[in-house]
Amino acid sequence: xxxxxxxxxxxxxxxxxxxxxxxxxxxxxxxxxxxxxxxxxxxxxxxxxxxxxxxxxxxxxxxxxxxxxxxxxxxxxxxxxxxxxxxxxxxxxxxxxxxxxxxxxxxxxxxxxxxxxxxxxxxxxxxxxxxxxxxxxxxxxxxxxxxxxxxxxxxxxxxxxxxxxxxxxxxxxxxxxxxxxxxxxxxxxxxxxxxxxxxxxxxxxxxxxxxxxxxxxxxxxxxxxxxxxxxxxxxxxxxxxxxxxxxxxxxxxxxxxxxxxxxxxxxxxxxxxxxxxxxxxxxxxxxxxxxxxxxxxxxxxxxxxxxxxxxxxxxxxxxxxxxxxxxxxxxxxxxxxxxxxxxxxxxxxxxxxxxxxxxxxxxxxxxxxxxxxxxxxxxxxxxxxxxxxxxxxxxxxxxxxxxxxxxxxxxxxxxxxxxxxxxxxxxxxxxxxxxxxxxxxxxxxxxxxxxxxxxxxxxxxxxxxxxxxxxxxxxxxxxxxxxxxxxxxxxxxxxxxxxxxxxxxxxxxxxxxxxxxxxxxxxxxxxxxxxxxxxxxxxxxxxxxxxxxxxxxxxxxxxxxxxxxxxxxxxxxxxxxxxxxxxxxxxxxxxxxxxxxxxxxxxxxxxxxxxxxxxxxxxxxxxxxxxxxxx
Ligand code: WTA
Numbered sequence: 244x245x246x247x248x249x250x251x252x253x254x255x256x257x258x259x260x261x262x263x264x265x266x267x268x269x270x271x272x273x274x275x276x277x278x279x280x281x282x283x284x285x286x287x288x289x290x291x292x293x294x295x296x297x298x299x300x301x302x303x304x305x306x307x308x309x310x311x312x313x314x315x316x317x318x319x320x321x322x323x324x325x326x327x328x329x330x331x332x333x334x335x336x337x338x339x340x341x342x343x344x345x346x347x348x349x350x351x352x353x354x355x356x357x358x359x360x361x362x363x364x365x366x367x368x369x370x371x372x373x374x375x376x377x378x379x380x381x382x383x384x385x386x387x388x389x390x391x392x393x394x395x396x397x398x399x400x401x402x403x404x405x406x407x408x409x410x411x412x413x414x415x416x417x418x419x420x421x422x423x424x425x426x427x428x429x430x431x432x433x434x435x436x437x438x439x440x441x442x443x444x445x446x447x448x449x450x451x452x453x454x455x456x457x458x459x460x461x462x463x464x465x466x467x468x469x470x471x472x473x474x475x476x477x478x479x480x481x482x483x484x485x486x487x488x489x490x491x492x493x494x495x496x497x498x499x500x501x502x503x504x505x506x507x508x509x510x511x512x513x514x515x516x517x518x519x520x521x522x523x524x525x526x527x528x529x530x531x532x533x534x535x536x537x538x539x540x541x542x543x544x545x546x547x548x549x550x551x552x553x554x555x556x557x558x559x560x561x562x563x564x565x566x567x568x569x570x571x572x573x574x575x576x577x578x579x580x581x582x583x584x585x586x587x588x589x590x591x592x593x594x595x596x597x598x599x600x601x602x603x604x605x606x607x608x609x610x611x612x613x614x615x616x617x618x619x620x621x622x623x624x625x626x627x628x629x630x631x632x633x634x635x636x637x638x639x640x641x642x643x644x645x646x647x648x649x650x651x652x653x654x655x656x657x658x659x660x661x662x663x664x665x666x667x668x669x670x671x672x673x674x675x676x677x678x679x680x681x682x683x684x685x686x687x688x689x690x691x692x693x694x695x696x697x698x699x700x701x702x703x704x705x706x707x708x709x710x711x712x713x714x715x716x717x718x719x720x721x722x723x724x725x726x727x728x729x730x731x732x733x734x735x736x737x738x739x740x741x742x743x744x745x746x747x748x749x750x751x752x753x754x755x756x757x758x759x760x761x762x763x764x765x766x767x768x769x770x771x772x773x774x775x776x777x778x779x780x781x782x783x784x785x786x787x788x789x790x791x792x793x794x795x796x797x798x799x800x801x802x803x804x805x806x807x808x809x810x811x812x813x814x815x816x817x818x819x820x821x822x823x824x825x826x827x828x829x830x831x832x833x834x835x836x837x838x839x840x841x842x843x844x845x846x847x848x849x850x851x852x853x854x855x856x857x858x859x860x861x862x863x864x865x866x867x868x869x870x871x872x873x874x
Contacts, residue, residue: 245646247507251659258660259286259692262503263495266539267301268292269468272495276690282710282717283697284690286496291468294475294498295338295371298538299331300466311543314517314566315360318407318549325360327541330367332462333360337368337453339460344433344451346399348373348469351477353397353431354524355379355388355415357406358548361437361453362524365401366534370476370494373469377477377489380525381406381413383813385421387487389428391479394489395699396430401453405440409550412440420445471495477699478527480633481749482708483739489699490527490633498539500637500693504658505536508627509570509599510644517596519545519563520572526746527633528603531693532572536637551577556584560592571619572601574745578611578619579775586618594619599644602628604745605777606733609651616651630654630733632719633747634709636693639663640731655730662688663731665723670713675725682734685723686716739837741770741778746815748780750837753818756811757782760804762790767827767835768818771844779819781844782808783864786823797823820844826860828852840864 251258256275263272263286272290302310308328315323325333346352352369354376356362362378369376377395379388392400402419405412416436423431436444437453475494479487505511509518518537522528537544545566551559563571581589600620602612607628616626626649630640639661640654649655657663665673665683673683687694694717697705712718722734736742739750750768757766765785770778784804791800801821809817822843828836831854839861842849849865852858 247643247659248646255660255689259499262660263287263290263499263692265502266292266297266495266498268495269296272471278690281690281715282706283702284496284694285472286499286692287471290471290495292471292495292498293371293466293468294494294535294539295334295367296466297498297502298367298535299327299334302327302541303331307541310514310541312538313360313363314543314545316545316547316562317359318410318547318553323360330360330364333364333457334367334371335464336457336460336462337364338371338464339462340435340453340456341368341372341374341399343456343460344399344435346372346374349474350374350399351377351395351397353377353379353388353392353395353400355381355400355402355419356437356524357381357403357408357413357415357439358523358546359403359406359437359439360546361403361439363534363538363546366524367538371464371466373467373473375474375476377479378525378530379479380523380813381415382523382525382815384810385418386811387813388418389422391487391489392422392428392431394479395477397428398430399433399435400431401435401437403437403439404444405442407440407549408553410553412442414442416444420447423449469494472696474696476530478530478633480527481740481747481752483749483751485749485751485755487749487752488701488704488708490695491697491699492636492693493696496692496694497636498535500691501531501536502539503660504638505532505542506540507643507658508629508638508641509572509601510625511540511542511570513541513543516542516569516598517545517566518542518570518572519547519566519568520601521547521551521559521574521577522572522603527636528572531637551580556581556588557591560589560594563594563597564592567596569596569598570601571597571599572603574604575602575607575611576605576744576776578602578607578615582611582614583775586614589618594621597621597624600624600626602626603631605742606735607652612651625649628652628654630721630731634695635687635691635719636695639687639691640733650730653726653730653732657731661691664688664716665725665731666713666716670716673725675729677727679727680725682722682724684713684737685719685721685731685733686713687719688716741780743770743773743778743780743815744776748816752812753780753782753808753816756808756816757784757804759811760807762786762800763804765827767837767840769837769841769844771819771841773819780816781840782818782821783824783827783840784821785825785827822864824864826857826863828855828860828864830854831856
């Protein structure tokens with residue numbers, strides 16, 4: 244594996260061209276990178292490729308049609324197996340069904356689904372005909388779904404009657420109906436509904452059952468090549484402002500990045516490994532490491548519909564034992580949850596098939612890293628702590644198994660082909676000394692194939708957010724430092740993005756949801772340190788006295804506002820705590836000092852208040868603390 248580092252160092256572009264050549268190109272490319280319109284990159288621009296063909300047809304044509312692509316495990320205990328041939332056959336029918344509904348290349352299709360095989364099939368069918376998917380996490384509310392559908396102007400929504408979560412059928416079609424009601428989302432012409440939970444759904448003129456559409460569809464579909472820079476998908480993610488950004492990824496470069504990193508970081512042996520990534524397809528990890536990376540590499544993988552605690556916390560470990568999972572990829576929050584429950588629950592299962600363990604989504608503390616290695620990995624597995632983002636499309640910083648000694652808590656090195664820097668506020672590289680470096684801002688210094696190509700419909704926002712702070716470099720929004728060996732330690736976000744259980748949320752988005760409630764005059768949200776979820780949402784609100792004249796107690800108000808956020812954004816954004824205050828700490832120029840609110844939320848003595856316009860505000864907030872409500 245170490246030779247990859249040398250190859251990439253010697254000729255970075257030739258290295259990337261080699262990785263791209265691992266894929267099937269309908270028309271081979273001759274140009275690797277066009278960076279003349281930076282920061283808008285074009286990778287492999289004169290080539291043509293089909294992502295779905297690379298994930299399916301190619302393997303079947305190579306004689307691997309009988310290899311299992313998906314072992315599906317439903318939450319209620321049902322299971323299903325799809326070979327590559329079967330997955331291809333279903334995807335072809337689905338592609339024809341989409342065409343029959345009038346979907347053409349370039350049209351946007353919203354996908355709002357549980358973790359079931361049809362979701363993977365839907366994604367691959369959309370990609371197969373050159374349409375653009377926008378997967379919306381099934382835990383988002385109908386309001387969030389509506390704004391994403393509108394922003395992308397989706398023509399079709401693919402959903403399910405429901406999905407099983409925590410032992411009950413979580414309704415999805417109902418949320419789609421709400422998003423579309425009263426003439427909202429006029430771009431949507433059709434809704435395709437997969438039957439999963441058999442709960443009651445109301446059908447209107449736009450609705451068609453997925454199984455009807457597929458049984459009426461032709462079985463053959465020949466995949467055409469699309470330009471390498473043809474849009475593949477949009478995925479909305481939270482930034483520093485209230486409005487989520489539609490991160491745009493295109494075909495050739497993205498697929499190159501997803502497949503290269505998947506086979507390299509996980510040391511994939513496609514004919515023997517069983518791979519399982521626990522992420523939902525609603526997040527980038529699900530896109531790159533459930534759908535595109537593993538399938539482009541011909542891997543055999545497990546997908547699981549439900550939560551780790553249903554029917555009991557034994558579930559994940561039973562699944563690993565049942566399918567002999569050898570590569571397992573999850574988030575530190577899950578590891579910390581199991582640490583708290585105790586090692587017995589893990590140790591009662593035969594996990595000897597495990598070989599590689601991955602971590603993603605938030606910094607993994609050394610204690611959790613060691614526990615993962617020892618208790619889950621029986622001290623024999625390699626741990627790969629992988630740093631990346633929705634925007635980077637694929638893993639950027641991670642150890643490669645066997646290439647060097649891993650270190651608890653550090654993601655260590657950029658992957659071959661990736662150039663990472665850490666700079667100070669002025670953009671100068673931080674000084675590396677024998678003790679390491681001070682903390683700085685993480686940058687990516689050269690373009691890479693799976694980089695985002697923009698923010699959907701907002702090219703200026705793309706430049707401004709990622710490229711203006713340090714001209715010529717991609718600014719990731721994370722703090723980092725080098726240690727004495729030159730290894731990278733990620734220090735978390737330096738902006739108003741927070742990570743709750745690995746889910747990415749924006750404090751500004753939660754604040755705007757809160758002030759939409761007629762009781763709330765002002766709101767400030769911070770991410771407070773949490774033992775399990777890394778960060779938790781804590782909100783401070785000022786109420787409108789005129790609106791709450793006969794309102795319930797503050798505890799009830801807090802509960803109602805927490806429910807409100809769930810309804811507006813989704814349960815993942817529900818504040819752990821809401822504190823009703825009479826003022827917020829502001830500087831003389833009116834900027835909210837979140838640092839001080841974080842001190843309060845984390846139960847620390849409040850730091851320096853000298854820049855506050857009114858320093859007595861913090862005393863008043865502290866005095867009120869006991870009135871806050873929490874789950
Ligand atoms: C954080 C998830 C430390 C980071 C793939 C980044 C991490 C944000 C790690 C992106 C890691 C992700 N160590 N922090 N291994 N992986 N992050 O877009 O702050 O949901 O900027 O992508 O997650 O979150 P996103």
